[in-house]
Structure formats: C-alpha cells, structure tokens
Amino acid sequence: MKLAILHELNAERAARRPVILVTDTESGEQRLVKAADFAKDPLRAELDKQLRMGKSASVEAGGKKLFLNVYAPTAKLVIVGAVHISQALAPLARSLGYDVTVVDPRTAFASAERFPDIPLVAEWPDTALPPLNVDAYTAFVAVTHDPKIDDPALLHAFERNCFYIGALGSRKTHAKRGDRLRAQGAKDSDIARIHAPIGLAIGAVSPSEIAVSIMAEITAVLRLPPKEKEEAA
Amino acid sequence: MLDRDEDILKAAEDWQKAGRGVALATVVETWGSAPRPAGSSLVINDEGTFLGSVSGGCVEGAVVTEAMDVIQSGKPRMLEFGVADETAWNVGLSCGGTIRVFVEKVG
Numbered sequence: 001m002k003l004a005i006l007h008e009l010n011a012e013r014a015a016r017r018p019v020i021l022v023t024d025t026e027s028g029e030q031r032l033v034k035a036a037d038f039a040k041d042p043l044r045a046e047l048d049k050q051l052r053m054g055k056s057a058s059v060e061a062g063g064k065k066l067f068l069n070v071y072a073p074t075a076k077l078v079i080v081g082a083v084h085i086s087q088a089l090a091p092l093a094r095s096l097g098y099d100v101t102v103v104d105p106r107t108a109f110a111s112a113e114r115f116p117d118i119p120l121v122a123e124w125p126d127t128a129l130p131p132l133n134v135d136a137y138t139a140f141v142a143v144t145h146d147p148k149i150d151d152p153a154l155l156h157a158f159e160r161n162c163f164y165i166g167a168l169g170s171r172k173t174h175a176k177r178g179d180r181l182r183a184q185g186a187k188d189s190d191i192a193r194i195h196a197p198i199g200l201a202i203g204a205v206s207p208s209e210i211a212v213s214i215m216a217e218i219t220a221v222l223r224l225p226p227k228e229k230e231e232a233a
Numbered sequence: 234m235l236d237r238d239e240d241i242l243k244a245a246e247d248w249q250k251a252g253r254g255v256a257l258a259t260v261v262e263t264w265g266s267a268p269r270p271a272g273s274s275l276v277i278n279d280e281g282t283f284l285g286s287v288s289g290g291c292v293e294g295a296v297v298t299e300a301m302d303v304i305q306s307g308k309p310r311m312l313e314f315g316v317a318d319e320t321a322w323n324v325g326l327s328c329g330g331t332i333r334v335f336v337e338k339v340g
Contacts, residue, residue: 001257003340006246013242024337025261028309056272058262058333067261069272163243 005032009071016135018075020047022146023067025058043068063166073137073162074099075222079155080125082109085168088143088211090118096215098139103128105149125153139164139218141198151180158190166198166214193220207218240340241285245276245339253277253338254279257298261311265330275337277329288314300336309337 005021009032018035020172022043038047046059046068046086056069077093079086084105090100101119104110110122136139136142140157146166154177170178170208174196181191197214198219242257249255258275260267267288275285275293287296288294288305306315312334 001244001337001339003246003249006249006339010243010246018279023259023261023335025309025339027309028337056270057259058271067271069258069259 001022001030004124005233008032013073014221016133016137017072018051018072018173020051021069021071021175023069025065025067047063047090049225052225056221073135076132076138077218078103078129078132078134078138078157079160080104080113080140080142080149081146081168082106082111082120083143083145083177083209084207087114088208089143089214090115092208092211092215093139093218095116096219101132103153104144105130125149125156129153129156133178134160134162136161136163137220138162139166140217141166141168141214143168143198145169146175147180148175151184154194155184156187158193164195165193166217167209168198169196171197241274241276244284247324248276249279249291249340254304256336258287258296258312259301260332261335262333263330264332267330267332269332275300275305277301286339292332292334296334298334303336303338307338311335317332331340338340 009019009021020033021030022033023030033047035051038044041047043061050068050070051072052058052072054072058065058067063175075098077098077100079089079102082102086102089100093100101120101121102110102115103125105122105124107122112121122153134156140162141149142153144150150167154165154167163232167177178191195217199210200216202213245255245257249327256277258277260269260271260273263271270319273287275283275287275296277297281297283297288292295311299310303310315331
C-alpha cells in the first residue's frame with residue numbers, strides 16, 4: 001500500500017467518513033473510493049452493497065479479482081431521555097456494536113446507578129449535543145416525552161443528517177410535535193424523517209421489548225437497500 | 234461498520250514514518266468457519282513486531298515470516314491457510330475453515 005493511500009485512509013477514518021479500499025489482488029494495484037464518489041464509480045453497485053452491509057469482500061469485475069475492504073465508522077446511538085426504555089436500550093445497542101450516549105438534563109433520571117457503564121450527559125440538549133459530534137453514522141432517539149427536551153434534540157438531529165431519527169409518542173402526540181417543530185423552522189421533509197411511533201410494530205409492551213423494536217428498526221434502516229426498507233416500514 | 238480493531242492502520246503509518254519496513258496482511262477471503270472475517274488485518278514491521286490478527290492465532294507466525302520477505306522484495310503475495318480440523322475444534326469451530334491472506338508492503 002502506498003503511504004499516500006494509507007495516510008488518506010487514516011484521515012478519512014479519523015473524520016468518520018466511510019471509504020472502501022479496492023485492491024487488485026494479482027497486481028497489488030490499489031485505489032481508495034470515498035462514499036461520496038460511489039455514484040460515479042464503475043463498481044458502484046458492489047461498493048453500495050458492501051458499505052451497506054459493512055462487510056469486506058472479494059469480487060470479480062472486468063476479468064480482475066478485486067478485494068473491497070470496507071472502512072465504515074462505528075455507528076453511534078444518542079438516546080435523549082434517561083427513562084426506563086433507555087435502561088434497556090443502551091446495553092442492547094452496545095451489544096450490537098454502537099457507541100452509546102444518554103442525554104437527559106434531569107439528574108434524577110441521568111444517574112450512574114440507573115446507567116452503569118453508559119456515558120451520560122446530564123445537560124440540556126443545546127449544551128449536551130454539540131460536543132457529541134452527531135453525524136450521518138448516528139442513530140438518534142428522543143424518548144423523554146417532554147417537548148422542552150425532545151424538540152431541540154430533534155432539530156439538532158435534522159441538522160446533522162442522522163441516518164435514523166426516532167421519537168416516542170402516539171400518532172396524535174407526533175402530529176402535535178410536527179406542528180411545534182415546523183413552527184421552529186423544521187421542514188416537512190425533516191418531520192417525515194422521524195420514525196414515530198418509534199420501533200417496528202412487533203407488539204412490544206415492556207421497556208425491553210420496546211428496546212428490541214427500536215433496535216430492529218434501526219438495523220433495518222442501516223442494512224436494508226432502499227426499496228426493501230420501504231416495504232418493511 | 235462495527236469493527237473496532239482498526240487502529241493498527243495508524244500504527245502502520247506511524248511505523249513507516251519512523252523509518253521501519255512495514256507490511257500489511259489482510260484476510261481477503263474465507264471459507265467455512267474462519268476465525269476472522271474478510272477485512273481483518275495484521276500489521277508487521279521489520280523487527281518482527283506485529284499488531285492485529287488474521288486468525289485466532291493459528292497462522293500469525295507464518296504470516297509474519299512471509300511478511301519479512303514481502304518487506305524485502307516489495308512484491309505482494311497471496312497466502313492460503315486451511316485451519317486444521319483439530320485446531321478448529323479447539324477454538325470451538327468444529328468444521329474447520331480456510332482463509333486467504335493478502336500481504337503487501339507499506340510505502
């Protein structure tokens with residue numbers, strides 16, 4: 001590997017931007033393809049698929065044996081609301097490989113006793129969220145039920161283009177939330193990105209079951225190709 | 234996406250910049266129950282120091298030896314290892330596995 005490629009690869013990884021290193025395993029020739037450039041690449045179908053799966057693989061193209069090594073950032077999950085559901089959701093998400101942070105300004109909720117070993121930020125979203133570097137590899141859930149906390153958090157998630165945004169609440173609650181967010185400048189397309197009611201419809205009742213339905217939905221959004229995603233929703 | 238063992242690439246860059254000969258070994262194909270998935274890598278320097286893994290420890294020694302040649306020659310090579318059934322059984326993989334490892338020089 002040329003040092004220039006290695007250097008660029010490390011820089012992209014540090015910036016949490018996904019890349020795929022394409023190696024011709026016979027000649028040793030290599031090139032680095034940034035996700036932003038997939039669309040104009042001759043291998044775009046393969047690149048898209050491997051990145052979505054987060055899986056490296058050998059492929060044959062144009063008579064060449066190529067190895068596609070996928071470097072995707074570790075996904076983050078930001079949970080706004082240190083509620084009962086979050087106590088089940090945080091360890092579940094961690095077991096699925098997510099870097100988890102819980103945010104709740106209410107110190108009675110955001111306590112280390114309730115969330116052993118989970119990074120907690122007991123601040124309002126406006127203070128808590130900017131340092132978390134929420135990005136396109138972040139799933140974002142707002143589960144406090146309190147508009148004073150959930151609304152500013154959701155506005156931040158829109159701005160940072162999170163791959164998944166979910167919010168707790170019935171359809172009625174969600175309709176009211178849409179009105180409030182629009183009044184604060186959110187676009188219809190932003191509101192449409194919120195998964196609400198949150199989670200896949202699996203009849204979840206307990207906090208742990210709701211956590212499973214939320215992580216199932218996040219997994220589907222992360223891994224399914226766009227068409228199948230629509231069918232699952 | 235959820236792999237966390239990639240700081241070895243930073244080590245590869247640091248070692249190379251410090252003037253060491255460096256090779257990178259990457260699992261490019263697996264069959265059966267291979268211990269590490271495609272994309273797993275091992276970085277080796279010319280002092281024989283290595284970081285990362287391409288298997289559960291069964292073939293790293295052989296890869297390091299090959300890597301020394303690759304650092305010398307600068308020519309990449311493909312290695313293939315069958316994980317012996319007995320070894321595989323010991324690590325809990327009852328059906329064995331085969332891996333192909335691409336070894337290349339850095340720099």
